[in-house]
Amino acid sequence: MAKIGFIGASGLMGHGMAKNLLAKGHALELAMHRNRERVADLLAAGATEAKSAAELAKTSEIVFLCVTGSPQVEAAVLGDNGLLAGASKGLLIVDCSTSEPDSTARLRGPPPAPPPGPPHRAAGPRQEVRAVARRSAGTAQRREARAALRSRR
DSSP states (O other), X not given: OOEEEEEOTTSHHHHHHHHHHHXXXXXXXXXXXXXXXGGHHHHHTTOEEESSHHHHHHHOSEEEEOOSSHHHXXXXXXXXXXXXXXXXXXXXXXXXXXXXXXXXXXXXXXXXXXOSSSOOOOOSHHHHOEEEOOGGGXXXXXXXXXXXXXXXX
């Protein structure tokens, strides 16, 4: 099973998603919210706690974001202690937030231009992290995220 991180499990939608992941047997780590009462049942069911989004990224293969909107998504990904600060090669970020399409596109960034020479992989965490577009981006991205989750089991 994949090691899954979750940011936003204290909200109604995020809590339900995190609860279902735990029920299916996934190892789940939560970036903690100041209101711990809302995630107490998830911790009691086996979820663990990360001290920051960067720590969560270091220990997860997939991180789900389910926060209020674009400013919160950008802070969780780009902040000083955000996901990119701890991202390892191949980290899959699934944003389920209600975000602005332009913000999601900026986070994804333009595809890097390959340097001359033989084919290679781009270096650096920004190129290694795949941002999967929010649920409003269409079914192809949702299918891709589900397939990635299934393949990591």
